[in-house]
Every structure is written in structure tokens, then in C-alpha cells.
Amino acid sequence: MGRNYFHLHLISDATGETLITVSRAVAAQYQGVSSLEHVYPMVRSQVQLQNAIAEIKANPGLVLFTLVEQDLAHKLEQACREIGAPCHSVLQPVMTMFQSYIGAAATPRAGAQHMLNxxxxxxxxxxxxxxxxxxxxxxxxxxxxxxxxxxxxxxxxxxxxxxxxxxxxxxxxxxxxxxxxxxxxxxxxxxxxxxxxxxxxxxxxxxxxxxxxxxxxxxxxxxxxxxxxxxxxxxxxxxxxxxxxxxxxxxxxxxxxxxxxxxxxxxxxxxxxxxxx
The missing domain is CATH 3.40.50.300 (P-loop containing nucleotide triphosphate hydrolases)
Incomplete structure (x- = not known):
């Protein structure tokens, strides 16, 4: 029996390591199915986002993203709705939980986890x-x-x-x-x-x-x-x-x-x- 393949688009304003790790951990639970990864790191401008959206249109599939800039995130979600591609923010559910527990909103910083600290x-x-x-x-x-x-x-x-x-x-x-x-x-x-x-x-x-x-x-x-x-x-x-x-x-x-x-x-x-x- 051959393997089934699907397109997986990973859009990040940093290196994309978080998305790759999470998506591969989930994909490993499905035998006989493999993802064709399209990784778009360092997406921090409208032009970069449009390039990613064009690729999603050409190869529809699942879309996961980590974009802390809300304007970019909203435009990606809107584009995915028009294309009919399932789209999900990997960070947002966790950030919402943090905000609820801590009682304060986060300060958006693209790639903050990679700062030279x-x-x-x-x-x-x-x-x-x-x-x-x-x-x-x-x-x-x-x-x-x-x-x-x-x-x-x-x-x-x-x-x-x-x-x-x-x-x-x-x-x-x-x-x-x-x-x-x-x-x-x-x-x-x-x-x-x-x-x-x-x-x-x-x-x-x-x-x-x-x-x-x-x-x-x-x-x-x-x-x-x-x-x-x-x-x-x-x-x-x-x-x-x-x-x-x-x-x-x-x-x-x-x-x-x-x-x-x-x-x-x-x-x-x-x-x-x-x-x-």
C-alpha cells in the first residue's frame, strides 16, 4: 500500500523551528501519511506573506503559522478562508492561556525566543x-x-x-x-x-x-x-x-x-x- 501525501505550509516570523517540531510530532502519529513541507521562515512583511499565500494557492493544504504581528496573521487567515485551506495559529492558544493566567497581554516580539540573551x-x-x-x-x-x-x-x-x-x-x-x-x-x-x-x-x-x-x-x-x-x-x-x-x-x-x-x-x-x- 502506497503512502498518502499532503501539502503542509509552515509560516513563521522566526526560524520556523517551533512549527517544524510541532508538525512533525503530530504527523508521526499517522502511519502511511507524509507531509510535503513548505517552510517560510522570517516572514515579517506584506511582500513575504504574499509570496507564501501564492504558494498556498498553488499547492493547497494545511497551514500552520507563528506570526505575532496581528495584521499579518489576520491577512493570512483571510486568504486561507478564501482558498479553502485549513489555517491554525500554533502560538495563539498557548498565549491566550498565559494571558488568562498571568492577567496581562503579551508584548508581540517576532522571534523573541531567538534573542541573544x-x-x-x-x-x-x-x-x-x-x-x-x-x-x-x-x-x-x-x-x-x-x-x-x-x-x-x-x-x-x-x-x-x-x-x-x-x-x-x-x-x-x-x-x-x-x-x-x-x-x-x-x-x-x-x-x-x-x-x-x-x-x-x-x-x-x-x-x-x-x-x-x-x-x-x-x-x-x-x-x-x-x-x-x-x-x-x-x-x-x-x-x-x-x-x-x-x-x-x-x-x-x-x-x-x-x-x-x-x-x-x-x-x-x-x-x-x-x-x-
């Missing part, structure tokens, strides 16, 4: 730190990390680290290599939360095999030997248990799910660290 620079700082401490680099500076991820090769350490960095969490990651000792500093760290990442040997072997194929390398290697990989995983599990480090099995988790679990652990870690100080 302290949180923005914290995330950039975290990303720089994470890139410099990827795959065991600069282990002598691990005390400055918020989180350190340990795991055998192909347990999603790097992508998870980058995701955490985008949330403002300075993350280092260190691969567990057979017969290679951990840096001594790991056992004496006070500030960072250390998390062990695990995965089933079958999953790791599959990912490693695909990696070797992409490099046109020989698959006759200890790197993908089922028995040796299982031994690696067991030894890493023993290491984590020895030190009392929390673990997360990433076998069936997405990067986002793994990161969410780590963020919860990090919040608890910070509370304990503050209480002990």
Missing part, C-alpha cells in the same frame, strides 16, 4: 565545550563539564552530547576501549554527572557493521565480533555498577529520549550537589 550564549558555550571534549579529548578538563557520557563504541555518545549541548549542558564523552584504562581523574570528579550508556550487543554489532561498510572496510574484524562485543558491554556494565554511575540502555531509544532521561538525572544531580555544598 544569556541563555543563548550559555548554549553556544556548551556547544563549544562539547565539541572540544568529544571522544575523550581534553580529559584533564572534565571537572568543568556538567555531564560526562561513557560507553563502548556506537552507543550514541556524540549525537547525545550535541543534543545536550543545545540545551545548554556542557557534555564530554569518553569511549570505553577494551584494555584501555580510564583517565584517573574520572574517579575523583565532583561536579559532573557521569552516565553510562548501554546497548544490546546485537544492536552494536549491526551499527558497527554498517559503519565498516560505509568506510569500505573489512567486516572480518574483532570490532564486530558478536562474542567480543558482548564482552565489551558486560565489562562496561560492571564498571558502571562498581562506581555507582547511573546507566541508560539506548537500544530502543531515540537521541531525544536518551537526552531527556539524562536531563532528568542531571536535575537530580544538581539538587544533591547544591544540598551537599
Amino acid at each position: 544569556a541563555d543563548y550564549f550559555r548554549r553556544i558555550d556548551a556547544l563549544n565545550f562539547t565539541m572540544m571534549h568529544d571522544d575523550g579529548q581534553q580529559s584533564d578538563n572534565y571537572e568543568a563539564a556538567d555531564v560526562i557520557l561513557l560507553g563502548v563504541s556506537r552507543t550514541s555518545k556524540t549525537p547525545t552530547s550535541i543534543y545536550l549541548a543545545n540545551r545548554g549542558i556542557k557534555t564530554a564523552n569518553l569511549p570505553l576501549v577494551p584494555d584501555a584504562p580510564l583517565p584517573r581523574a574520572i574517579e575523583t570528579l565532583r561536579n559532573p554527572l557521569i552516565v553510562g550508556l548501554l546497548a544490546s550487543p546485537e544492536c552494536i554489532v549491526q551499527i558497527r557493521t554498517n559503519r565498516l561498510r560505509s568506510l569500505n572496510a573489512s567486516e572480518n574484524s574483532p570490532y564486530v565480533d558478536r562474542f567480543l562485543v558482548a564482552n565489551e558491554v558486560n565489562r562496561s556494565r560492571e564498571l558502571f555498577a562498581k562506581h555507582g554511575w547511573p546507566t541508560i540502555d539506548v537500544t530502543r531509544r531515540s537521541i531525544e529520549e536518551t537526552a531527556a532521561a539524562i536531563i532528568d538525572l542531571y536535575k537530580m544531580h544538581k539538587m544533591k550537589f547544591i544540598s551537599a555544598s
